[in-house]
Amino acid sequence: MFIISGKGTIIEKRPLARKLSAFVALSDAELSVLERLHKRRRTFVAGRDLVHQGQADQAAYILLSGWACSYKLLHDGQRQIVDFQIPGDFLGLRSVVLHVSDHSVEPVTDLEVTEVFAADLFEAFAQTPRLATALLWTASRDExxxxxxxxxxxxxxxxxxxxxxxxxxxxxxxxxxxxxxxxxxxxxxxxxxxxxxxxxxxxxxxxxxxxxxxxxxxxxxxxxxxxxxxxxxxxxxxxxxxxxxxxxxxx
Amino acid sequence: MFIISGKGTIIEKRPLARKLSAFVALSDAELSVLERLHKRRRTFVAGRDLVHQGQADQAAYILLSGWACSYKLLHDGQRQIVDFQIPGDFLGLRSVVLHVSDHSVEPVTDLEVTEVFAADLFEAFAQTPRLATALLWTASRDExxxxxxxxxxxxxxxxxxxxxxxxxxxxxxxxxxxxxxxxxxxxxxxxxxxxxxxxxxxxxxxxxxxxxxxxxxxxxxxxxxxxxxxxxxxxxxxxxxxxxxxxxxxx
The missing domain is CATH 1.10.10.10 (Winged helix-like DNA-binding domain superfamily/Winged helix DNA-binding domain)
Incomplete structure (x- = not known):
C-alpha cells in the first residue's frame, strides 16, 4: 500500500485538503485525521446515483476525481439541478446530518470517491474541532x-x-x-x-x-x-x- | 441577575436550544456551553441592518425574539430575499466563517439577539464537538x-x-x-x-x-x-x- 507522508504531499494529492487549506491552515495532526477519512475508496459510473433523495442513512462522499451534480426531483417529474461538484467537494454532506437526504447526487462522469459515514465525521470532529470548523466552512461556502x-x-x-x-x-x-x-x-x-x-x-x-x-x-x-x-x-x-x-x- | 438552571428550563427558554434538540439530545454540559454563548444581549430596531453584505469581521447573532430577513443586493439595485429568520435561528452564521459577508440581514420587527463572535463559536466547538455537529446541522438545514x-x-x-x-x-x-x-x-x-x-x-x-x-x-x-x-x-x-x-x- 502506498503511504502518503508529509504535509505538502497530502495537500498536493488531496483536492479536499487543498480546498480546506483555503480556510484553515491545517496542521500535520489535522491533515492526518483528514487523511484517515480517505479509507474507503469507491468508484461510480456515470448515470448511477450515489445519493438518493428521500432515503435515510446516506453516506457522504469526498470527490477525488470526476464531476457530479446534485438535484431535486419534483412529484411532477421536473428536475432542478442545485449545483455541480468537482474534485475536493463533498457529495451529500447534508444527507449525513439530516434524517433523510433532501436531494440526489448523480455522476456526470465516472467518479472516484471516498465514502464517509456520519460516525467517521463525528469521530474526526472530536479529535480535531478545527476540522469541524473547516467543514462548517465548506457547508457555508456551498450554501x-x-x-x-x-x-x-x-x-x-x-x-x-x-x-x-x-x-x-x-x-x-x-x-x-x-x-x-x-x-x-x-x-x-x-x-x-x-x-x-x-x-x-x-x-x-x-x-x-x-x-x-x-x-x-x-x-x-x-x-x-x-x-x-x-x-x-x-x-x-x-x-x-x-x-x-x-x-x-x-x- | 437571573440565573437559568435545569435542562428543561434552558430548553424552554432558549429557542436555539429547543431547535438544536431536534437534532442532538443535548446533555447538561452541552446546554451550559450553549448558554454561555448567550452573554452579549443586544437589541436592534426594525430597518437597521445588523449584518452587512461585503463587510469583513462580522459577528453572528442568535435570534431570541422577533423576525429578520437575509438578502442580497445586486449592483443594479435589485434585491433578492434569501430567507426569513425566526427565534432560534442564527443570523449571519455564514458571515462568521467567510472573509466577508455574502449577504445582509435586516430586522423585520424589533429584535432581541445575542451577539456571537467567531472566537466564541470555535471555543465552544473545542469544548463540545457535538455542538459543532449540531451547528453543522443548522447550517445544513438552512442550506x-x-x-x-x-x-x-x-x-x-x-x-x-x-x-x-x-x-x-x-x-x-x-x-x-x-x-x-x-x-x-x-x-x-x-x-x-x-x-x-x-x-x-x-x-x-x-x-x-x-x-x-x-x-x-x-x-x-x-x-x-x-x-x-x-x-x-x-x-x-x-x-x-x-x-x-x-x-x-x-x-
Whole structure:
C-alpha cells in the first residue's frame, strides 16, 4: 500500500485538503485525521446515483476525481439541478446530518470517491474541532453558492446568468488546480447546464453563441475558454468574495 | 441577575436550544456551553441592518425574539430575499466563517439577539464537538431551505410557491413553539414576501386571494390561518423531511 507522508504531499494529492487549506491552515495532526477519512475508496459510473433523495442513512462522499451534480426531483417529474461538484467537494454532506437526504447526487462522469459515514465525521470532529470548523466552512461556502444560484434564477438575465455560472466554475476549479483565468475542461452538456440555470437547452445554446460572438467566452469540445475574463466578469457582475478563496482565515 | 438552571428550563427558554434538540439530545454540559454563548444581549430596531453584505469581521447573532430577513443586493439595485429568520435561528452564521459577508440581514420587527463572535463559536466547538455537529446541522438545514427556495423559484407555479412558503414558515415556527397546524402570527408585508418568492406585490396579493377563496389558507391582519392544512400541503407538494424535525438523530 502506498503511504502518503508529509504535509505538502497530502495537500498536493488531496483536492479536499487543498480546498480546506483555503480556510484553515491545517496542521500535520489535522491533515492526518483528514487523511484517515480517505479509507474507503469507491468508484461510480456515470448515470448511477450515489445519493438518493428521500432515503435515510446516506453516506457522504469526498470527490477525488470526476464531476457530479446534485438535484431535486419534483412529484411532477421536473428536475432542478442545485449545483455541480468537482474534485475536493463533498457529495451529500447534508444527507449525513439530516434524517433523510433532501436531494440526489448523480455522476456526470465516472467518479472516484471516498465514502464517509456520519460516525467517521463525528469521530474526526472530536479529535480535531478545527476540522469541524473547516467543514462548517465548506457547508457555508456551498450554501453561499446556492444563494448565488437563487439570486441568478430570481434576478439575472439569461446571458448574465450563464456568464456567472461559467465564472463560478472556473474559480472553483482554479482553487483545486484544475482551471485558470484562461479556462478549464468541462464535461457538462447543454442539457445539464439548462437544468441548472433554468433555461431550455435551445436557450443555453443561443446564450453561449452570444457570449462567444461578443468575445467573452467560448464553450466548445468540452473546454471553456475565457476569451476576455475581466470583461466577462464585469458583464456578469461577478464578485468572487462568496467563494471565499482569499487564503486561511483561521491560522 | 437571573440565573437559568435545569435542562428543561434552558430548553424552554432558549429557542436555539429547543431547535438544536431536534437534532442532538443535548446533555447538561452541552446546554451550559450553549448558554454561555448567550452573554452579549443586544437589541436592534426594525430597518437597521445588523449584518452587512461585503463587510469583513462580522459577528453572528442568535435570534431570541422577533423576525429578520437575509438578502442580497445586486449592483443594479435589485434585491433578492434569501430567507426569513425566526427565534432560534442564527443570523449571519455564514458571515462568521467567510472573509466577508455574502449577504445582509435586516430586522423585520424589533429584535432581541445575542451577539456571537467567531472566537466564541470555535471555543465552544473545542469544548463540545457535538455542538459543532449540531451547528453543522443548522447550517445544513438552512442550506436545504435555500435549495427548496431555488426549486420553488425555478420550477413551481406562483400559487404552489406561496403555499409552500406559508407551510415552511408554519413548520419552522411550530418547532420553536410559535405555530401549529392551525396557523401562526406573521409580521411580513406583501412586499417582503414578493422579494422572497420572486413575484410582484400585486401578484402576491392575487395569489393569497386565490388560496383564501379555495379554502386553503388565509393571511390577514398579521396572522396566517391554515384553513385546510392537508389540502394545502397536497396542493404545494409540501414534504417536510428537508426541515428535519423528526427528533434527535444523535442521541
Amino acid at each position: 453561499a453558492m446556492v444563494v448565488e444560484h437563487l439570486v441568478g434564477i430570481g434576478r439575472r438575465g439569461a446571458a448574465e446568468r450563464m456568464a456567472h455560472f461559467l465564472l463560478e466554475l472556473g474559480n472553483r476549479l482554479t482553487l483545486v488546480g484544475l482551471g485558470s483565468k484562461a479556462g478549464y475542461d468541462c464535461p457538462l452538456t447543454q442539457y445539464l447546464i439548462a437544468d441548472a440555470i433554468g433555461l431550455s437547452a435551445v436557450h443555453v445554446n443561443r446564450v453561449l453563441r452570444q457570449l462567444r460572438e461578443d468575445g467573452l467566452a467560448t464553450f466548445r469540445d468540452g473546454h471553456v475558454t475565457f476569451d476576455d475574463y475581466d470583461k466577462l466578469a464585469a458583464f456578469a457582475d461577478f464578485e468572487t468574495s462568496y467563494l471565499d478563496q482569499l487564503g486561511p482565515l483561521l491560522k | 436545504a431551505m435555500v435549495v427548496e427556495h431555488l426549486v420553488g423559484i425555478g420550477r413551481r407555479g406562483a400559487a404552489e410557491r406561496m403555499a409552500h412558503f406559508l407551510l415552511e414558515l408554519g413548520n419552522r415556527l411550530t418547532l420553536v413553539g410559535l405555530g401549529s397546524k392551525a396557523g401562526y402570527d406573521c409580521p411580513l408585508t406583501q412586499y417582503l414576501i414578493a422579494d422572497a418568492i420572486g413575484l410582484s406585490a400585486v401578484h402576491v396579493n392575487r395569489v393569497l386571494r386565490q388560496l383564501r377563496e379555495d379554502g386553503l389558507a388565509t393571511f390577514r391582519d398579521g396572522h396566517v390561518t391554515f384553513d385546510d392544512y392537508d389540502k394545502l400541503a397536497a396542493f404545494a407538494d409540501f414534504e417536510t423531511s428537508y426541515l428535519d424535525q423528526l427528533g434527535p438523530l444523535l442521541k
